[in-house]
Amino acid sequence: MASKLLIIGAGMATACLLQSLSGRDHNLVITVIGDERDCCYNRVMLSSVLAGEETPENLDMLGAACAKEAKFLAGTRASHIDLEKKQVLCDGGTTVAFDQLVIATGSQVARPPLDCSGIEGIREFRSLQDTRDFQAMAAKNKHAVVVGGGLLGLEAAHGLNKQGFVTTVLHRNTHLMNRQLDVEGGKQLQRTLERGGLSFRLGTSVASVQSARGHITGLELQSGEALPCDLLVLATGILPNTQLAAGAGLASDRGIVVDNRMRTEVADVYAIGECSQIDQQCFGLVAPIREQAAVLAREILRQRGEPFQQQEWPTQLKISGIDIYSAGELDDSAEQIFLRDPGAAIYRRLVIRDNRLIGAALVGDKNGGTWYAELIQNKQDIADLRSGLMFGRNVAQAMANAAQKAA
Numbered sequence: 491m492a493s494k495l496l497i498i499g500a501g502m503a504t505a506c507l508l509q510s511l512s513g514r515d516h517n518l519v520i521t522v523i524g525d526e527r528d529c530c531y532n533r534v535m536l537s538s539v540l541a542g543e544e545t546p547e548n549l550d551m552l553g554a555a556c557a558k559e560a561k562f563l564a565g566t567r568a569s570h571i572d573l574e575k576k577q578v579l580c581d582g583g584t585t586v587a588f589d590q591l592v593i594a595t596g597s598q599v600a601r602p603p604l605d606c607s608g609i610e611g612i613r614e615f616r617s618l619q620d621t622r623d624f625q626a627m628a629a630k631n632k633h634a635v636v637v638g639g640g641l642l643g644l645e646a647a648h649g650l651n652k653q654g655f656v657t658t659v660l661h662r663n664t665h666l667m668n669r670q671l672d673v674e675g676g677k678q679l680q681r682t683l684e685r686g687g688l689s690f691r692l693g694t695s696v697a698s699v700q701s702a703r704g705h706i707t708g709l710e711l712q713s714g715e716a717l718p719c720d721l722l723v724l725a726t727g728i729l730p731n732t733q734l735a736a737g738a739g740l741a742s743d744r745g746i747v748v749d750n751r752m753r754t755e756v757a758d759v760y761a762i763g764e765c766s767q768i769d770q771q772c773f774g775l776v777a778p779i780r781e782q783a784a785v786l787a788r789e790i791l792r793q794r795g796e797p798f799q800q801q802e803w804p805t806q807l808k809i810s811g812i813d814i815y816s817a818g819e820l821d822d823s824a825e826q827i828f829l830r831d832p833g834a835a836i837y838r839r840l841v842i843r844d845n846r847l848i849g850a851a852l853v854g855d856k857n858g859g860t861w862y863a864e865l866i867q868n869k870q871d872i873a874d875l876r877s878g879l880m881f882g883r884n885v886a887q888a889m890a891n892a893a894q895k896a897a
């Protein structure tokens with residue numbers, strides 16, 4: 491007999507799950523409830539769409555065959571989960587029954603405490619609809635301010651700048667991408683972005699918002715400076731969407747609490763993606779979510795397999811022409827190898843402890859990044875590779891081979 495699999499949220503985690511289920515032998519009838527008009531697109535590429543470097547049509551993650559695996563209720567918001575009756579109630583009154591339920595509701599922006607309710611022009615950058623709206627608003631001499639100099643903020647700022655907004659980034663920390671880069675790397679990145687037309691105000695944040703006729707017109711910063719502003723984009727971190735699960739009585743902490751097989755404490759109810767939490771860890775990158783999806787697909791099909799494993803997930807910035815790659819930890823007390831070429835806007839730092847690579851920060855040249863992430867993950871002994879390590883796998887191995895021959 492067919493079994494009803496219901497998924498709430500039509501984002502990237504759901505796309506990965508459907509990909510993992512696709513082509514496998516199963517008797518599932520799958521329904522996906524998604525509150526966006528667009529389903530299962532590659533959110534990672536939104537900044538490229540905003541920058542005009544990619545088109546929305548190329549963001550589809552499913553393809554016709556995989557999309558056929560499920561019935562999509564697009565533009566529909568799930569408002570209540572009834573675990574007793576095994577059904578989900580949606581805005582508008584639709585009820586959908588399930589045998590197995592996956593919650594994949596993603597996250598929302600962690601908004602700073604600003605007194606700005608009812609003021610238009612204050613937005614997040616999370617969806618294709620946000621991207622379309624920003625493109626429709628764009629005009630020369632309009633001012634956009636992005637709050638947050640992390641990965642998402644910088645990508646949003648780059649896209650807005652390419653759309654013609656005069657764009658400024660505000661960042662509370664004194665250097666950009668402070669979670670992934672050290673001061674020198676952050677400053678190098680800033681200089682490169684400034685050459686591309688972005689402006690920065692670091693070590694400060696918004697004190698108050700000015701408006702006229704209900705629309706934002708400007709900002710006062712904590713530094714006392716006033717900035718004109720027609721569009722304020724908040725990229726101030728993410729908060730997992732746990733409300734729906736918590737409302738049903740499922741255990742929630744920062745995210746919806748699941749074990750390493752994506753199971754909540756209620757049988758046949760799972761959570762996956764940015765809304766989930768495993769041990770103390772929540773997720774904000776696609777790579778671990780893809781792994782979660784593979785584990786959950788096996789769980790749903792009652793197949794055996796490895797559970798989800800925590801690991802170091804590298805970060806990349808996707809601003810065309812600017813290479814950024816960061817993996818592992820940048821521990822100042824460990825051994826360091828640097829490569830600095832300010833003229834070419836390159837800064838590379840490798841961090842080594844006990845002959846193991848533990849961290850890499852690459853700005854302006856990410857050659858070797860994936861390899862470094864593997865070395866970090868596998869805790870490989872790099873003693874023989876050390877002399878060429880900074881120049882990537884091929885050079886490092888060639889130098890190691892030459893040294894071996896000479897010995």
Ligand SMILES: Cc1cc2nc3c(=O)[nH]c(=O)nc-3n(C[C@H](O)[C@H](O)[C@H](O)COP(=O)(O)OP(=O)(O)OC[C@H]3O[C@@H](n4cnc5c(N)ncnc54)[C@H](O)[C@@H]3O)c2cc1C
Nearest residue numbers: 499501502503525533534567568595596763764774775776
């Ligand atoms: C602009 C941008 C750039 C990014 N760049 C990168 C990158 O370079 N690399 C990287 O690894 N990650 C990147 N990310 C993060 C990545 O997109 C997310 O980690 C990933 O999309 C998370 O997948 P998810 O399915 O958990 O959440 P989402 O993809 O956000 O999907 C959740 C979906 O659930 C819907 N939903 C929520 N509540 C309900 C409800 N009650 N009823 C119905 N639907 C609901 C949401 O509207 C959303 O459509 C980026 C994110 C953004 C926004």
